[in-house]
Amino acid sequence: MYKISLINHVYKNKLLVDFLKNKEEISSFHNGNSFESLNENFLLNKEISTEKRKLLVEVISNQYDSTKLSVPDNVIRLSKKGTYTITTGHQLCLFSGPQYFIHKIISIIKSSLELNKKYPNCHFVPLFWMASEDHDFEEISSIKLFGKELKVNDSFNKPVGELNPKVFSPVLNELKELLKNEPKSNELIKLFSDSFNQSSWSNATRFYLHQLFGKYGLVVLDANDKILKDSFASIMKKEIDNQFIYNSVIDSNSKILEKGYKPTINPRELNLFYLNKDSRDRIIFSNDDFTIGNKKYSLKELEKAIDNNPELFSPNVLMRPVFQEFILPNVAYIGGPSELTYWLQLKQCFECVNLEYPLLILRDHFSWIDSKSISWWKDQGFSIDDLFQSFDSLIRKDAKANDIFHFDKEKEMFNQLSISINDKSKSIDSSFEKSANASLKNMEKELIRIENKILKAFKTKNQNKINKIQKIQSKLINNGVLKERVENFIVPFLNSKDDYFDKLLETSDINTPTLKILTY
Numbered sequence: 001m002y003k004i005s006l007i008n009h010v011y012k013n014k015l016l017v018d019f020l021k022n023k024e025e026i027s028s029f030h031n032g033n034s035f036e037s038l039n040e041n042f043l044l045n046k047e048i049s050t051e052k053r054k055l056l057v058e059v060i061s062n063q064y065d066s067t068k069l070s071v072p073d074n075v076i077r078l079s080k081k082g083t084y085t086i087t088t089g090h091q092l093c094l095f096s097g098p099q100y101f102i103h104k105i106i107s108i109i110k111s112s113l114e115l116n117k118k119y120p121n122c123h124f125v126p127l128f129w130m131a132s133e134d135h136d137f138e139e140i141s142s143i144k145l146f147g148k149e150l151k152v153n154d155s156f157n158k159p160v161g162e163l164n165p166k167v168f169s170p171v172l173n174e175l176k177e178l179l180k181n182e183p184k185s186n187e188l189i190k191l192f193s194d195s196f197n198q199s200s201w202s203n204a205t206r207f208y209l210h211q212l213f214g215k216y217g218l219v220v221l222d223a224n225d226k227i228l229k230d231s232f233a234s235i236m237k238k239e240i241d242n243q244f245i246y247n248s249v250i251d252s253n254s255k256i257l258e259k260g261y262k263p264t265i266n267p268r269e270l271n272l273f274y275l276n277k278d279s280r281d282r283i284i285f286s287n288d289d290f291t292i293g294n295k296k297y298s299l300k301e302l303e304k305a306i307d308n309n310p311e312l313f314s315p316n317v318l319m320r321p322v323f324q325e326f327i328l329p330n331v332a333y334i335g336g337p338s339e340l341t342y343w344l345q346l347k348q349c350f351e352c353v354n355l356e357y358p359l360l361i362l363r364d365h366f367s368w369i370d371s372k373s374i375s376w377w378k379d380q381g382f383s384i385d386d387l388f389q390s391f392d393s394l395i396r397k398d399a400k401a402n403d404i405f406h407f408d409k410e411k412e413m414f415n416q417l418s419i420s421i422n423d424k425s426k427s428i429d430s431s432f433e434k435s436a437n438a439s440l441k442n443m444e445k446e447l448i449r450i451e452n453k454i455l456k457a458f459k460t461k462n463q464n465k466i467n468k469i470q471k472i473q474s475k476l477i478n479n480g481v482l483k484e485r486v487e488n489f490i491v492p493f494l495n496s497k498d499d500y501f502d503k504l505l506e507t508s509d510i511n512t513p514t515l516k517i518l519t520y
Contacts, residue, residue, distance in 0.1 A: 001507050001517065002374075002518055003512070003514040003516055003517040004384065004385065004387070004514060004517065005512060006020075006389060007021065007416065008017065009385065009515075010388065010415065010477075010511075010515060011337055014260070014261055014262075015256070015261040015262065015264075015344065016337050016341050018261075019341075019511050020033065024271050025259050026259065026261070026314065026344065028347075029252070029255075029256070030343075030344055030347060030357070030359075031357050031358065031359055031360075032359045033360055033362070034510075035111070035114075035115065035359065035361070036262040037359055039357065039503045040471060042331075042359075043076055043084065043122065045176075045356040046330065046331055046356055046358070047081065047329060048329045050081075052231065053080075054079060055126055056228075056328070056470045057075055057079045058227065059227050059228055060075045060297050061075055062160065062227070063085075063203075063206065063220075064210075066199070067198060067206050067207050067210070067518065068212050069206070069214075069443065072214060072218075073166070074125045074126075078219075080090060082121065083124065084122060084123070084331045085126075085219075085328050085331065086108045086111050086112045086124055086126050086330075086331060086334065087127045087129055087319075087333050088104040088129070088334045088335060088363065089104075089130070089131055089324075089335075090128075090131060090133050090334070091129075091136070091139060091140050091161050092131060092132060092205045093140045093141060094140055094143050094150075094168055095143050095172060095192060095490070096140060096142060096208075096216075096488065096489060097140065097485060097488065098485050098488065099483075099484040099485075099488055099492070100336060100365070100482075100484045100485055101144070102489045102501075102504070103127070103265065103365060103484060104128075104334065104335070104336070104504055105209070107363040107364045108127070108128070108218075108273075109213065109216045109218060110364070110505055110508040110509075111361070112217065124221055125330065127218075127220075127330075128218060128221070128278070129221055129222045129324060130205060130220060130222045132160065132162075132201075132202045132222045132223075132317075133159045133161065133224045133273070133275070133280065133314045134159065135156070135157050135158060135273075135280035136160075137154070137157070137160060141154070141168075141182060143170075144486055144487050144488060145178060145488050146488065147237065147489060150175060150180070150202060151171065151465055152167060152168055152171055152179070157279040158277075158279055158280060159224060160201055161201050161205075161224060162200055162201070163201040164199075164200070164402050165196040165197075165198055165201055165391075167201075169196065170325070172192060172193065172196060175192070176189055176305060179490070179494075181429050182323055184493070184494050185255060185494060188493070192208060202224070202279050204282060206220045206222070206416070207217065212397070213501070217504070221326070223323060223327065225311070226311035227312040227509055229311050229433060230310045230322075231327065232323055233307065235304050235323075235353050236306050236310065237303050237306055238272065238352075238353065239271060239272060240283070240285070240299065240302050240306075241303075242271055245270050245318050245322070245351070248346075248349040250343050251320060252345045252347065252348050253266070253268040253345060256344070256345065256398035262344055263342075264345065265317070265342045267318055268282070268287045268316070269284075270282075270290070270327070271318045271319040272313050272314065272315060272316065273314040273315075273316060273320060274292045274313060274314070274401075275311075275313070275314050276293070280314060281293050285498070298432070307323070317342070318349070321333070321343060321347055322346075322350065322353065322355065325356070325357070326353075326355060326442065330358050332358050332360070332461045333359070333361070334363050334510065335360070337362065337485070339475035340362060343360050360421060361510055362510065362513050364508045365482065365484060365513075365515040366484060366504060366518060367473050367475075367477075367482060367515060367516070367518070368483075368496070368517075368518050368519070368520060369472070369517060369520075370495070370519065372520065373472045375520055376468070377472055380398065380465075380469075381398075382518065386474070387517075389467070395469070398465075402504040409471075411447070412446065414447060421440065427431070428519055475515065482515070492518075492520070495520045496518075496520050504518075
């Protein structure tokens, strides 16, 4: 295994990088970026009432029953004081979508295992929050495998968790055909086929996640539930009455801007959706009225609607974290880079409703590559860090390493020559300086032009090698995007000689923000 610093080689967002570096400038926007910030007082503040625990266990147990799965022991343990969750969440992507979906789950499982050893008087449960209410079907409807996209050509505007799994059957058939000659694929094909027998996409997702990760203690929650939303009704009413999310985030964004950072999200005035039969519609606040589709409501009418049917109201991306922390005894949210940056905008929202803000921790990152490619790469004199250099800089480095291309000496000689010419020009007549500088600039441009022509000739002469450099780089990162954000886990699962999930769990370490490069 090799490790690459995410801060040095992958992530450039200043707010994210300074958060990961624990810079003092943004300390007021979070409660800690690692489990080192965990202490007894923090755990006490993350306790929830016995009644909330009872509701939570009831809801999750019912959901496992509806999926015809045994209720995990970790669900029952959530009824007891001193049991906490370590949470991540994601959209309900087809066959889990990009690899980092899996990496998020590995991160919460590994963290929970380590915390259970460190704090034997407490218990930590890895919990996956299904984004079942999300209505962006386009984002969940495809996967990429072996450079090929498998996609459902359909459209829906309702919460994706309510969809019938049969919607995705055409892609399942494509997957079967694509993997028919892969011996290790049989168990996955059976798993996904069995999950399609469930009544909803939420249940299908819970089913296959339980089969893959249930043995590690994972608990899967669908918060699109009447009981849970009824308990959250007072905060939803506070949102429509005072727009506390909007006001808090606007204030936080102003403070973030003052410190030289750029906020990720600009809030809407109202951060709730309404669930109609076949759509998820924004609630628009304007001129003291609330509009849903073509219908207007007064404040009292909307409050009454929340009291009568809380399950029809759906938190948006900024309200969802508040809902999460309200119903869970949650110690930490482990998320991706973009998630963490918008969470940093939310601390004031939590203060408005007297909720303790969780620890924010970056998920783990993994990439896979064949050992043959790594051996060739190192034989060429490249380092592992070089995998994340720009392609052009790698070619220049290779040309120099092969004594093709040594313009550094010439450039230094030219700089010395320029200084000498300038000095002589000024000593004779200061008016010559401007003219001499212009001529020297043209000469410098010509030197660069010659350098680029030689580089181009080098590329042409060594095209096979250059193509291989580019191909190996693209196995890990392409146009600045990590492969784990593009390709589905099935590819490394099939290629891995070890148990794929055990290997990820064994090498996972979120204590330092690094990309783990694993070989097969």
